[in-house]
Amino acid sequence: MTSTPGTAPARRVPRPRADALRNRERIVTAAREMFVEFGSQVPYDEVARRAGVGNATLYRNFPERADLVHEVVLSLMGRVIEVAERAAEEQGDSFAALRRFVHGAADERVGALCPMLEGTFDKDHPDLIAERDRLEEAVRGLVDRAQRAGRLRADVGVGDLMVALSQLTRPLPGTGCASLDQFAHRHLRIFLDGLEAPARSELPGKAATLEDLRRDSCSS
Known part of the structure; x- marks a missing residue:
């Protein structure tokens, strides 16, 4: 990677890891199924359980x-x-x-x-x-x-x-x-x-x- 003289080199934005992307997709799929079945107020821990991830992973991807x-x-x-x-x-x-x-x-x-x-x-x-x-x-x-x-x-x-x-x-x-x-x-x-x-x-x-x-x- 090159930079213009006198300027700081551009920072490379790290790409999400493949397993992180898979976890996010699993969360969205599980949430879509559960929201349709039970409404969007279904408990977060139930979404995490269906997605097969920990609560921390769910909150890291979707804090709110x-x-x-x-x-x-x-x-x-x-x-x-x-x-x-x-x-x-x-x-x-x-x-x-x-x-x-x-x-x-x-x-x-x-x-x-x-x-x-x-x-x-x-x-x-x-x-x-x-x-x-x-x-x-x-x-x-x-x-x-x-x-x-x-x-x-x-x-x-x-x-x-x-x-x-x-x-x-x-x-x-x-x-x-x-x-x-x-x-x-x-x-x-x-x-x-x-x-x-x-x-x-x-x-x-x-x-x-x-x-x-x-x-x-x-x-x-």
Whole structure:
């Protein structure tokens, strides 16, 4: 490494060790599973136990619960984006791609995102905004493609799809994930049948965009 005469040489930032990266990934995976099952207030020591690491390792990576929740939300969004992108690439039929995305996102428990975004969570963090934009682009691509093909009714928007997906994949109060698994895909299939063109009825109001949802959320 060279340096400009008269200046201090640049310091090399050490890269995280491979085992440290693996531990961090195991923590995020365990936390994502447990947050979805039990909520984001699950005890730290339970997360560490499932991840197979010590409490000190967990706190070293995520000193504050908000740090861990942030990383879990990013991980969950990334997995849902991958579901959308794979559906678009691998399904020739546009509505089949949309259906595959909806059921795949349900398997990732995308409805669990909503409770994690409540409270003091920083919804405007640059990392979160970047992933949100990627998710919107991927889902909008599926919706636009199905509407251009005449397979998806024209009076629905990405916001309509995501609201229904979120609501239908959230456990009812007092129930666990087992109850959700029993009904979510069944109810999503009913919902998807209602999205296919030609439409059998006229919807009130206008198609919802994700911008509409963010604006309504901020004003409430």
